[in-house]
Amino acid sequence: MSPSSTDAMKTNLGQAGAHLKNAATDAGSAIRNAAQVAGEELKVGRAAVKSDLADSALAGIAALEEGGGAAKEQVDVLMDKGRDLIDSAADLIRERPIASFGVAFAAGWIIAKLARSGDR
Template sequence: MNPTSTDAMKASLGEAGGHLKQAASAAGDAIKNIAAAAGDEAKLGKAQMKAELADGALAGLDAAGHAGAASKEQVDALVDKGRDLVESAADLIRERPLASFGVAFAAGWIIAKLARGGDK
């Protein structure tokens, strides 16, 4: 018996269907492999992110520890400058007591005038 055109078409369609089934299976396998690889990459990225965040936290804590010492240094420097200013003022008063009294009196008088001027 000779195969008819219909039989040939059915055979070709069956072969095409088989190839499509294999292609779908191969695509499914590829997607599974991609998902597994993406999962592995995501795990690696998550681990790297955690490591960087931990390092950042440690650096922040270290900076906070140094902040206290830096603040103390700044306060000490300000206190020293304040002492220097007080000593300079004391030296000036010792050298020129009358002028110092006059300046202090004038400053007090001006402050009193300004304070009374605001009451009106």
């Protein structure tokens, strides 16, 4: 006796169900594996980010330390320029005392005039 159409349909549906069950199992395994790999990648990525942030912090601290030295150098340069300017002014006053007095008097007069006009 040959199997009836109903029996053949039941057999095919049974096989389809078995294949669907296998597909679901495989999909679950794939998702678990992907999650595990993604978790490991996140750990590696997190470690890399922490390392980069630590390196950045160290470089920033080093820059701040160097910044203090650079600021001191700039202050020293400005102080030297100020001393040179004062020495130059002193030399000019020694060379031309009358002209220096006249310029100082005129500057004082102008400043006083501006100060009085600002009071009004």
